Amino acid sequence: MATPTAIVAYLALFVTVGILFLLVNLLVGKLVRPHDPHAEKQEIYECGEPTIGSSFVQFDLRFYVVALLFIIFDVEVAFFFPWAVVFGKANHLSDPQMAVQTESGLTPAAEGLYRELGVSDPTLANTLGAADVTVAQSAGQLAWISFGDILVFFAVLMVGFAYVWKRG
Template sequence: MFSLSHPDHYIPILIFLLIAIGFGAVSLLVGRLIRPNNPYRDKDAPYECGVPPINDARERISIRYYVIAMLFLVFDVEVVFLYPWAVDFRRLGLFGLVEMLIFLVILIVGYVYAWKKEALEWE
């Protein structure tokens, strides 16, 4: 049983914490000392895929962008659940098949709902 009455148990954690903080600090310091420092206007300009920036970076983005991103993540993560099921399909048998069919029906209903609400339209 681990108890708080033995502070010597915390010494390895303290040493690890000090090494981690020290490594980060030393890395940043060495990087600052050896890197070249010659800023100029083009180097300090924002970079957008090789194209000069057109608008202000704080421009509002349509909510549709975020909705499509969230839908992509939801459906992508849901599909990840298919892999373990496929690996263990023989052991799960008919119960696993019915369970996965219910899962897929729910997933397809969600996809059709998003499609009918035109959440996937990009305009």
């Protein structure tokens, strides 16, 4: 498994190569394309139709609000999805019917779920010492936290829908 420093180095290399690729393409495009400005190139073009009237038409601001709400909820769904995955795995881990089969105190299915949740060594979860917190209890707490996050997501979603509904 890669160290955190190596992961950061890979990410920095990836971002650097991406930015360099973008800048090289912009520079090559600027050097290669012809520069021939004249009045006809500055005209508005839409499907070959001649323009009638001004091209500066005022739009109702409600359209911008709806577009902004769509973008906000789209980004919120991207942040919500990992919590939904954690909720499902935590519910599976908190099942009291899971039989303990390995020396770490976990079933192979539980070890697999811990690995999917990012725990590199699932035996560490069992070394809590004198604490009486079991795997099922801690997974249940994680499930409740992720369920709370899901409820916050839907509350924000409903407030946004109510706002758009009220605005018309």
